[in-house]
Amino acid sequence: MADLSLLTSFVRAAEHGSFSAAARSLGVSAAAVSKNVAHLEAHVGVRLFHRSTRRLALTGSGERFLAQVHEPLASLDAAIAGIRDDPDEPSGTLKVSMGQALGRNFLVPLLNEFLERCPAVVPDWHFDNRRIDLVGEGFDAAIGGGFELAQGLVARELAPVHIVAVASPAYLDGRPLPQQPGDFAELAGIMRRSTPSGRVRPWTLRPRRGGVDQPVPCRPRLILSDPEAISLAARQGLGVALVPMPFAFAHIASGALVRLLPGWYSDAGPLSLYYPSRRLLPAKTSAFVDFVVERFRTGGFAKLVDGR
Structure with missing residues (x-):
């Protein structure tokens, strides 16, 4: 069985389209990612990437392999992250991307209530009016509109x-x-x-x-x-x-x-809440998703963005 680090390097390189970008997301060197991918190719016996000086592209075998390992690897990552958390007490840094006006007007006013429910969670909220790479940039969740639902993501609609x-x-x-x-x-x-x-x-x-x-x-x-x-x-x-x-x-x-x-x-x-499609979400992410969905349903927020 291939080492998890080899599979992780392969998946991140495929998501980012380069070894250097994958390395930045993993906190290692580009040489280490390239070496891991080469070891994985040697292990499975097929070439997974077409390499050139300008771009990195999956081969046909690489595309099929990515489709097979992406979801299981995400589940393993979630299990490893989740085992560090007390399932009864969400904890850790919660990295979320949201639009500036949305964050200021809707989410920041809810911070006190959320922290009372989850006192061990540290919100790390990014206010950006841009489309992000949820998995590649290491976000736990994102709130916004107009996102393309990439492989491995779930969207929960909050309001039109x-x-x-x-x-x-x-x-x-x-x-x-x-x-x-x-x-x-x-x-x-x-x-x-x-x-x-x-x-x-x-x-x-x-x-x-x-x-x-x-x-x-x-x-x-x-x-x-x-x-x-x-x-x-x-x-x-x-x-x-x-x-x-x-x-x-x-x-x-x-x-x-x-x-x-x-x-x-x-x-x-629609305004939607996006998060990775994992069978075992970290407790902090699960708590945040449930909280936001509940508050948008009961707090009248949907009416404020409804122009009808």
Whole structure:
């Protein structure tokens, strides 16, 4: 049987596409990872990677082998991690990734309650509006939207997230309120550029009671790539914006932003909690998952990000 370190080096190299990136995630040298993979190839008698100076790619045999060992290895890792924990008392560092507005407005206010339930857990929370490699970067869980469900991950949907049209009272002063999507044509629009594609996202809205997405004409005034920056620009009176509810609901409630066309919204997809698919989750991760799912169900959080 191959040593677990050989299998771990192989799986991490396959996930990251390079020996050096795999080495960083494991805290060892790239030479050690390369040597482990070479030993594994010698042990199984087949080449698992195509190697070149620019890239590392799985062979056909390597792809089949990865599919067979990935889940069992994850279960073994979980068992080893779990045996260190008292199953009745979650403990250890809990590394979680979440969006900035989501974390500040939803998760940080729950910290005291969570720590009362799990006093031996040390939250290590990362506030990033980016797509992460959950397994490769060593996260226990992530909360967000738009993640691709990679192999070995589970997604628990927390709430649908909607995008709504907003503007500041100062910008709206002296202007008639839009009554339909076409009325946005003469207003200054704060547009969003998609970070993954680099494209400026077109505006669409749909009515609450049925119907389909309708294009919303606008006169671009600003183009920003971050929804928090777009929300701030709208609060400064620079124009009208379409903003995801996590970045808008508190400012609508305070009066800093006015929602336009109430009942009209755009679907931003679900907000989900992601974690590794393991038969034996570490107690700290299991406790966190159960806590967040429960609080989103009972605490009314879903209503705050619902634009309908």
